[in-house]
Amino acid sequence: MARTDTIVLGAGIVGTSIAVHLAKRGLSVALIDRGKPGEETSYGNAGVIEASTILPPAFPASISALLRVAFKRASEANYHFGFLPHVAPWLFAFRAASQPKRIAETARLNRPLFSRALAEHEALMVEAGVLDLLRKTGWLKLYRRQRALRSMQLEFDLAQEFGLPLETLDAAAARLLEPQLRPVFELAVFWPKAASISDPLALTQAYARRFTSLGGVILQGDARSLHRSGSGWRVEMTDGPLDTDNVVAALGPWAPDLLEPLGIKLPMAVKRGYHRHFRGDNGASLSRPVVDVDFGYLITPMRQGIRLTTGAEFASRDAPATPVQFERLMPRARSLFPLGEQADERTWLGARPTFPDSRPVIGPAPGQSGLWLGIGHAHWGLTLGPITGRLLADMITGATPVVDPAPYRAERFM
Numbered sequence: 001m002a003r004t005d006t007i008v009l010g011a012g013i014v015g016t017s018i019a020v021h022l023a024k025r026g027l028s029v030a031l032i033d034r035g036k037p038g039e040e041t042s043y044g045n046a047g048v049i050e051a052s053t054i055l056p057p058a059f060p061a062s063i064s065a066l067l068r069v070a071f072k073r074a075s076e077a078n079y080h081f082g083f084l085p086h087v088a089p090w091l092f093a094f095r096a097a098s099q100p101k102r103i104a105e106t107a108r109l110n111r112p113l114f115s116r117a118l119a120e121h122e123a124l125m126v127e128a129g130v131l132d133l134l135r136k137t138g139w140l141k142l143y144r145r146q147r148a149l150r151s152m153q154l155e156f157d158l159a160q161e162f163g164l165p166l167e168t169l170d171a172a173a174a175r176l177l178e179p180q181l182r183p184v185f186e187l188a189v190f191w192p193k194a195a196s197i198s199d200p201l202a203l204t205q206a207y208a209r210r211f212t213s214l215g216g217v218i219l220q221g222d223a224r225s226l227h228r229s230g231s232g233w234r235v236e237m238t239d240g241p242l243d244t245d246n247v248v249a250a251l252g253p254w255a256p257d258l259l260e261p262l263g264i265k266l267p268m269a270v271k272r273g274y275h276r277h278f279r280g281d282n283g284a285s286l287s288r289p290v291v292d293v294d295f296g297y298l299i300t301p302m303r304q305g306i307r308l309t310t311g312a313e314f315a316s317r318d319a320p321a322t323p324v325q326f327e328r329l330m331p332r333a334r335s336l337f338p339l340g341e342q343a344d345e346r347t348w349l350g351a352r353p354t355f356p357d358s359r360p361v362i363g364p365a366p367g368q369s370g371l372w373l374g375i376g377h378a379h380w381g382l383t384l385g386p387i388t389g390r391l392l393a394d395m396i397t398g399a400t401p402v403v404d405p406a407p408y409r410a411e412r413f414m
């Protein structure tokens with residue numbers, strides 16, 4: 001019978017990073033996915049290592065913003081009407097967590113992870129030999145109206161508290177950074193400490209190669225076959241069972257498929273998001289990710305072209321794609337930047353696995369000894385993969401945790 005010290009279920013950026021960190025502690029590790037590393041949610045994201053992110057996205061604060069979403073006029077959000085009754089409890093909890101006091105608390109509780117995120121990535125990129133994928137050029141957030149500045153006081157106060165630099169720029173100064181942007185905006189905030197990746201799939205694949213170079217094994221299998229075996233755990237593989245004492249669930253938006261049959265019900269919803277790739281007209285390009293905040297989309301240079309990613313869509317994880325947000329935002333995007341033809345046919349759809357308090361769950365699974373969770377990384381799974389890996393490896397091996405894991409415990413929902 002095959003046996004390994006640990007099994008990691010799910011080879012997205014989170015699971016692969018966890019597997020690398022466990023292998024670096026000298027444990028034998030099997031990383032199991034039904035597909036290949038990095039090809040799901042971790043493929044299609046915007047590639048931002050959000051080291052300077054402070055506040056999570058919030059429930060719309062104004063009635064007018066809410067009505068625009070409700071009447072499907074907003075480009076930043078969409079929803080499937082029939083899904084609303086299912087997601088209503090989550091939305092109420094999300095709205096409560098969006099109150100100024102709560103959201104500031106979230107920023108402080110998440111900060112220990114975000115502040116270490118870039119250094120953790122850089123260390124793994126050096127080991128994996130892919131530092132060339134990293135751009136330390138910050139990111140630029142654009143606002144169509146100068147008055148947007150009035151709503152940013154909390155974020156700026158917290159930036160000062162966390163020692164995070166930022167620059168407020170007018171359109172002319174922003175265009176010194178990104179000359180191809182057209183001056184359809186009045187205000188920009190430049191966050192120099194953010195970084196970005198030119199190919200998120202290549203990054204996870206490189207971390208997976210680093211994992212195998214440390215002796216780790218990557219196997220194809222179905223995580224849902226996990227079950228108790230004596231005091232440990234067993235995963236049924238095609239060539240026979242694989243046993244372990246410690247198993248980590250890092251299944252991104254598919255985590256409930258594994259956890260709910262085990263009696264672990266956590267309030268995870270998905271914020272679906274899309275991307276398309278474009279050519280820059282006459283070779284126009286960007287040096288960093290740019291967010292058009294009022295319309296809720298992002299454009300960023302990737303190996304495949306300019307990647308345009310959308311905001312949140314509230315719909316069942318597995319419902320057919322409804323990429324209507326592109327129709328609403330493309331005129332805005334084309335007026336901001338000279339986007340040419342679509343570089344490939346594909347409209348990619350992914351799902352951000354999100355808890356209503358915008359904190360991930362990292363730590364032991366409630367009531368199931370030997371089962372660990374690294375899930376719910378929402379808008380920041382790429383950012384937080386490696387620090388999640390280090391924290392879980394600390395906990396599993398009994399080392400002093402790199403940060404206090406208390407804010408990320410699953411028990412906060414029980």
Ligand SMILES: Cc1cc2nc3c(=O)[nH]c(=O)nc-3n(C[C@H](O)[C@H](O)[C@H](O)COP(=O)(O)OP(=O)(O)OC[C@H]3O[C@@H](n4cnc5c(N)ncnc54)[C@H](O)[C@@H]3O)c2cc1C
Nearest residue numbers: 010012014034041042045046048223252273380381382383
């Ligand atoms: C449009 C968009 C833009 C984003 N932009 C950013 C960004 O700029 N920066 C950032 O930090 N984050 C961003 N994110 C979020 C980020 O992409 C996710 O948080 C992250 O990819 C989640 O990683 P994961 O490893 O948890 O999940 P995944 O990458 O989805 O990995 C889960 C793995 O589990 C496997 N799996 C599922 N079910 C089974 C099963 N039954 N058996 C075996 N294997 C299974 C899947 O095949 C998959 O490989 C964005 C997300 C979207 C949708």
